[in-house]
Amino acid sequence: MRIGLGSDHNAFDMKESVKSYIQELGHEVIDYGCHSCSEVDYPEVAFEVGQDIMKNKLDRGILCCGTGIGVAIAAGKVPGIRAALCHDTYSAERAQLSNNAQILTMGAKVIGVEVAKQVVKVYLDSHFSGGNSGRKVQQITDKEQEFLKGESAQHEKTYK
Incomplete structure (x- = not known):
């Protein structure tokens, strides 16, 4: 799958770890930023990922900020996008199976990187039927x- 990945400065380190992990899983990653720990606002990143999903340039998106809430709200403003905030594997699975969420969001100040990787794997392995x-x-x-x-x-x- 082609996965769009983005974050703000609060989640830069998580994004970088998740990016490597997604690539290890065999998926292509398109990194929408941010590209350092310098302060950046997340809405534009979330809008870009959502728009590219709607244009069929991406299969899914993963967005991170401090809580995951802001990027979920911003991405959800793109018509047609369903963004799901998930901090556990069950919610990540249901985001796909029950809601066909094109975007998974997570908070770097809420969960650690290893849990985030587990959440991402379950989300990417789940498919809406x-x-x-x-x-x-x-x-x-x-x-x-x-x-x-x-x-x-x-x-x-x-x-x-």
């Missing part, structure tokens, strides 16, 4: 499209 979960994911997708259409109509009404 639809079923009852497919129906639920479709409901989320449909509502998102409804919201986007409503926003577009409201925007047009405001500027006419």
Whole structure:
């Protein structure tokens, strides 16, 4: 798989360790930064990974920040993206099996690198198969499209 990987400065060390591990597992990694421990804001990194997933340039994404919350929120703003914050293997598995989450997020100040590697492995080894979960994911997708259409109509009404 082609995996997009990104972080802020709080999770730089975790990202680097996870990057090597993903490559050891045989996946291609595209590193979206950050590229040092110098302070950087995470939203743009999360947006880029999400957009490239939607453009089919990536199969999945993994984002890290201090808590994993900020990157999950930012990535989730990209239409069509489902980002799941996971700090344990069960949640990582369910993120894929039940929610078809294209992006896994983790917090470097919440879990250690070795646990993060376990979480990543389970996430990458899990694959969405639809079923009852497919129906639920479709409901989320449909509502998102409804919201986007409503926003577009409201925007047009405001500027006419």
